[in-house]
Amino acid sequence: DLTQGFTYQGAPSRVLFGVGMLARVAAEIEGMGCKRAFLLSTPFQAADIATLAKEIGPLVAGTFTDAQMHTPVDVTKQALAVFEACGADCIVSMGGGSTIGLGKAIAWRNDAPHLVIATTYAGSEVTDILGQTEGGVKSTVRDLKIRPEVVIYDAALTTGLPIGMSVSSGLNAMAHAIEGLYAPDANPVTSLMAVEGIRALKAALPLIVRTPDDIEARSSALYGSWLCGVVLGSVAMSLHHKLCHTLGGACDLPHAETHAILLPHTAAYNASAAARELSPASALFGGDLSGGLYDLSSDLNAPRALRDLGLDRGALDHVADLAVRNPYSNPRDVTRDGIMGLLLRAYDGTRPE
Numbered sequence: 001d002l003t004q005g006f007t008y009q010g011a012p013s014r015v016l017f018g019v020g021m022l023a024r025v026a027a028e029i030e031g032m033g034c035k036r037a038f039l040l041s042t043p044f045q046a047a048d049i050a051t052l053a054k055e056i057g058p059l060v061a062g063t064f065t066d067a068q069m070h071t072p073v074d075v076t077k078q079a080l081a082v083f084e085a086c087g088a089d090c091i092v093s094m095g096g097g098s099t100i101g102l103g104k105a106i107a108w109r110n111d112a113p114h115l116v117i118a119t120t121y122a123g124s125e126v127t128d129i130l131g132q133t134e135g136g137v138k139s140t141v142r143d144l145k146i147r148p149e150v151v152i153y154d155a156a157l158t159t160g161l162p163i164g165m166s167v168s169s170g171l172n173a174m175a176h177a178i179e180g181l182y183a184p185d186a187n188p189v190t191s192l193m194a195v196e197g198i199r200a201l202k203a204a205l206p207l208i209v210r211t212p213d214d215i216e217a218r219s220s221a222l223y224g225s226w227l228c229g230v231v232l233g234s235v236a237m238s239l240h241h242k243l244c245h246t247l248g249g250a251c252d253l254p255h256a257e258t259h260a261i262l263l264p265h266t267a268a269y270n271a272s273a274a275a276r277e278l279s280p281a282s283a284l285f286g287g288d289l290s291g292g293l294y295d296l297s298s299d300l301n302a303p304r305a306l307r308d309l310g311l312d313r314g315a316l317d318h319v320a321d322l323a324v325r326n327p328y329s330n331p332r333d334v335t336r337d338g339i340m341g342l343l344l345r346a347y348d349g350t351r352p353e
């Protein structure tokens with residue numbers, strides 16, 4: 001309803017999108033006014049970083065290939081020490097949310113310019129959100145200093161993202177968009193991005209499962225994940241993200257898989273209360289968003305049951321307690337009984353009704 005009015009805050013990142021865009025890294029480092037880059041990756045992508053370092057030779061001050069999931073503060077401190085010792089003046093993160101999280105953690109502390117080459121669909125590269133863990137506790141900070149200055153999306157770098165990870169990460173991206181549609185601060189621009197992001201991912205993921213190196217499908221998925229990431233970084237998230245955060249923190253579950261499993265169930269929980277806001281997404285799934293998401297997951301052979309992640313059923317009570325402890329905005333009231341029912345269905349992996 002446009003008569004209600006809204007606030008729209010554009011995200012200031014510079015985005016380069018396209019196959020072969022990796023070749024622009026050197027020019028973009030110079031464009032940020034920098035000469036000495038600190039390259040980051042996980043151990044799994046260390047070889048990719050070594051190749052990049054060779055290509056941009058004199059612009060490299062140092063590398064750090066030990067980024068880890070959930071951004072442990074002790075790893076950030078080690079990386080910061082290397083950054084300072086090698087006299088770097090900017091950060092280049094190549095990878096998914098784990099590597100980008102480390103780059104953000106450094107940039108938040110020393111305000112170094114940050115260029116991200118995003119290779120999963122998690123969307124962290126376009127948000128000003130940093131989640132980090134210390135002493136087993138994960139906390140979140142939001143600060144404009146955290147949003148990376150430049151983002152490169154090159155689908156050629158994503159053809160090697162394993163199928164299972166591609167699917168879970170794509171559903172993780174869709175979750176940002178679905179919650180963005182019913183966000184209390186949603187606006188027509190973020191809602192357009194959300195629906196287009198869901199559409200692109202929904203079309204691309206089945207093609208990727210069949211042909212992982214289909215560059216058009218990979219480009220479409222990366223495009224969708226960018227849009228979904230912008231939604232995540234622009235409006236408030238509700239039940240789905242809070243529950244995934246609680247489950248991830250309390251039970252140490254893997255990020256993308258947890259999002260993938262919960263999404264049909266959180267969509268079902270809010271379906272009636274947010275029917276109007278969700279209607280453009282429901283239309284993409286033949287009018288039944290939660291059932292359609294579940295069937296898509298099933299077709300993609302995505303994880304569908306929390307039980308399959310090795311979670312103990314007994315942990316659900318504690319998660320339900322934690323989930324209702326701090327109130328937040330959500331289309332439907334978040335009650336302990338409601339959450340317990342949702343968690344039990346997600347645990348067993350039953351199709352939402």
Ligand code: NAD
Pocket residue numbers: 042043044045069070071095096097098099101119120121122123124125127128129130131157158159160161162165169255256
């Ligand atoms: P990830 O970054 O942990 O990546 C998983 C594994 O896949 C890693 O070993 C990685 O090196 C590898 N990989 C990544 N891209 C690849 C590619 N193209 N080819 C081959 N291997 C590749 O996974 P993720 O789901 O992207 O990130 C999860 C983390 O990001 C969590 O800690 C989560 O909390 C955080 N996150 C933060 C935000 C935010 O806005 N702050 C948003 C989303 C996720």
